[in-house]
Amino acid sequence: MPIACEERTMALRYDLPTASEITPETVYLERRRWMQGLAGLALAPLLPEATGATNPSALAARPGRFSTSETRNSLEQITGYNNYYEFGTDKDEPARNAHTLRPRPWAVIVEGECEAPRTYDIDTLLKLAPLEERVYRLRCVEGWSMVIPWVGFELGTLLRQVKPTSRAKYVAFTTLADPKQMPGLASGVLDWPYTEGLRIDEAMHPLTLLAVGLYGKALPNQNGAPIRLVVPWKYGFKSAKSIVRIRLTEQQPATAWNKAAPQEYGFYSNVNPEVDHPRWSQGSERRIGELLRRKTVLFNGYGEQVAGLYRGMDLRRFY
Numbered sequence: 636m637p638i639a640c641e642e643r644t645m646a647l648r649y650d651l652p653t654a655s656e657i658t659p660e661t662v663y664l665e666r667r668r669w670m671q672g673l674a675g676l677a678l679a680p681l682l683p684e685a686t687g688a689t690n691p692s693a694l695a696a697r698p699g700r701f702s703t704s705e706t707r708n709s710l711e712q713i714t715g716y717n718n719y720y721e722f723g724t725d726k727d728e729p730a731r732n733a734h735t736l737r738p739r740p741w742a743v744i745v746e747g748e749c750e751a752p753r754t755y756d757i758d759t760l761l762k763l764a765p766l767e768e769r770v771y772r773l774r775c776v777e778g779w780s781m782v783i784p785w786v787g788f789e790l791g792t793l794l795r796q797v798k799p800t801s802r803a804k805y806v807a808f809t810t811l812a813d814p815k816q817m818p819g820l821a822s823g824v825l826d827w828p829y830t831e832g833l834r835i836d837e838a839m840h841p842l843t844l845l846a847v848g849l850y851g852k853a854l855p856n857q858n859g860a861p862i863r864l865v866v867p868w869k870y871g872f873k874s875a876k877s878i879v880r881i882r883l884t885e886q887q888p889a890t891a892w893n894k895a896a897p898q899e900y901g902f903y904s905n906v907n908p909e910v911d912h913p914r915w916s917q918g919s920e921r922r923i924g925e926l927l928r929r930k931t932v933l934f935n936g937y938g939e940q941v942a943g944l945y946r947g948m949d950l951r952r953f954y
């Protein structure tokens with residue numbers, strides 16, 4: 636990212652509470668933020684006032700695998716400190732600006748090297764598999780981290796449905812780029828649309844999630860509504876928000892950050908304290924809400940699950 640995270644962190648204008656400090660009073664504030672995050676006329680029929688339901692955007696999710704028991708960041712932290720450059724480059728801009736994103740109607744095209752390409756309506760995707768809650772660490776390349784209770788399903792479940800061919804070696808993700816909804820597109824900070832990619836074995840790994848919610852409710856716009864990728868052992872920028880196209884490819888796809896600064900952001904982008912960003916160390920991180928820095932762990936602590944994917948690879952070269 637153009638600006639080191641610590642500069643951003645120092646610029647935080649308020650002290651974020653830790654999850655344990657949340658009082659019942661904040662429930663109201665959280666709900667209000669949800670309403671802001673989910674704002675948009677398209678969603679109005681789902682809001683409680685319209686349906687009479689007490690919690691209409693709640694997503695039934697069973698506890699899933701791989702969840703960390705570390706303290707979760709609060710909803711306010713997760714929805715108030717974001718990277719979503721389509722809505723501005725300051726951490727508080729996505730929360731302020733993303734109300735213009737319309738997460739319905741929404742389609743996701745799944746195509747390329749597969750036998751059964753298909754365009755999915757988002758509500759069909761929501762029923763593709765039982766939703767799970769996965770509490771994952773997210774480590775941003777800028778040097779901060781959070782613990783986020785996502786709701787979603789494994790990307791592999793979707794990819795298996797379209798039957799990848801033997802030529803499918805990679806998966807490319809394209810996200811929405813609509814200047815009418817996204818004021819940040821007017822800036823040339825990235826080559827829009829935001830694109831990302833994974834190797835097929837990374838994409839099929841059971842840790843890799845398509846998230847449709849967090850804290851038990853539909854994703855707020857600023858977190859990538861209505862559907863985003865979550866790849867917890869990689870830096871946060873791999874986790875593309877508001878996905879509209881998933882393409883199986885034979886060649887390694889171009890990715891937005893690699894195109895913008897190839898020396899700084901590689902294709903793999905695995906969390907690795909041994910490989911510094913050219914402009915700052917990756918040896919430690921600040922968990923949002925904490926004062927003292929923590930040591931960053933290889934693969935963001937998911938090495939037991941994913942180290943095998945990279946056996947024999949020089950992780951300095953394939954950064």
Ligand code: MTE
Binds near residue numbers: 773
């Ligand atoms: N996806 C899109 N479309 N645009 C972005 O700017 N930022 C990335 C990633 N996905 C980004 C994106 C970065 S840098 C990070 S750290 C994570 O989203 C942040 O996710 P969060 O705001 O939900 O914590």
